[in-house]
Amino acid sequence: MSEHILLDLDHTLYPPSTGLMDEMNRRIESYTASFLKVSLPESERIRATLRDRHGTTLRGLFLEHGDDPERFLAFVHQGLPGDFLKNDPALDAALAALGKKVHIFTNAPENYARRALSALGVAQRFDRVFDIAFTKYLGKPALEAYRMVETALSCGPSSCLLVDDTLSNVRGALSAGWKAVWLTERADEGGIRKVASLSLLPDLLRQAVGGR
Numbered sequence: 479m480s481e482h483i484l485l486d487l488d489h490t491l492y493p494p495s496t497g498l499m500d501e502m503n504r505r506i507e508s509y510t511a512s513f514l515k516v517s518l519p520e521s522e523r524i525r526a527t528l529r530d531r532h533g534t535t536l537r538g539l540f541l542e543h544g545d546d547p548e549r550f551l552a553f554v555h556q557g558l559p560g561d562f563l564k565n566d567p568a569l570d571a572a573l574a575a576l577g578k579k580v581h582i583f584t585n586a587p588e589n590y591a592r593r594a595l596s597a598l599g600v601a602q603r604f605d606r607v608f609d610i611a612f613t614k615y616l617g618k619p620a621l622e623a624y625r626m627v628e629t630a631l632s633c634g635p636s637s638c639l640l641v642d643d644t645l646s647n648v649r650g651a652l653s654a655g656w657k658a659v660w661l662t663e664r665a666d667e668g669g670i671r672k673v674a675s676l677s678l679l680p681d682l683l684r685q686a687v688g689g690r
C-alpha cells in the first residue's frame with residue numbers, strides 16, 4: 479500500500495446528488511459574470527475557454543483578468559457545505575478500513591474542506607489538508623502542485639496515491655509518477671485503475687499490495 483493516500487474532496491467524499499457542487503457552480507457563474515461585467519451565457523463561454531487554457535476558472539480569472547483568488551474562493555465557499563452534507567457512517571467505515579490516516583488534496587480552500595470533513599463526520603480520519611492556497615493557486619492537475627505535496631510529505635512520487643473523480647487530475651497524478659485511482663462508474667478509459675465507490679477502495683488497495 480502506498481505510504482500516503484491523498485483523497486480529493488468534492489464528488490469524491492460525497493456524491494453529486496447532494497447538490498453541493500451545483501450550488502458552487504451557480505456561485506462561480508454569477509461571480510464570473512459580475513466580475514467580468516458580462517451576461518451569464520457570455521460568462522459561461524469565457525469560463526470554458528479559461529478552464530481549457532488554465533485548468534480552473536480561478537486560475538484563468540487570476541492570470542488573464544487580475545482577479546484576487548481569495549476573493550473568488552470566499553464568494554464561492556462562504557457558508558458551505560451548510561445543509562448539503564450529512565454525517566456519513568459508511569464513509570467513515572471505509573476510511574477506517576484503510577488502516578491509516580489519509581490526506582485531502584483539493585482545489586478548494588482549507589477552511590471549506592475542514593467544514594466539509596466535520597459535516598461528514600470524518601475529520602478524525604485525516605491528517606493533512608493540501609488546499610488550493612498550498613499549491614499557490616495552481617491546483618491539480620498542474621505538475622508543480624503534485625511536487626509541492628511530495629515535498630511537504632518528504633516522499634517521492636511513487637509513495638503517493640491519489641483518488642479523484644476528475645480524470646484530468648488522475649492523469650496529472652500518473653504523469654507526476656504517482657499511483658492513482660479514478661473514482662468513477664464508467665467502464666471506458668482503459669489502463670487507468672478505477673473504483674466505483676470509496677467503500678471498495680480498501681479491498682482494491684489490498685489486492686494491489688497482494689499483486690493480484
Ligand SMILES: [Mg+2]
Pocket residue numbers: 486487488489490642643644
Ligand atoms: Mg472532485
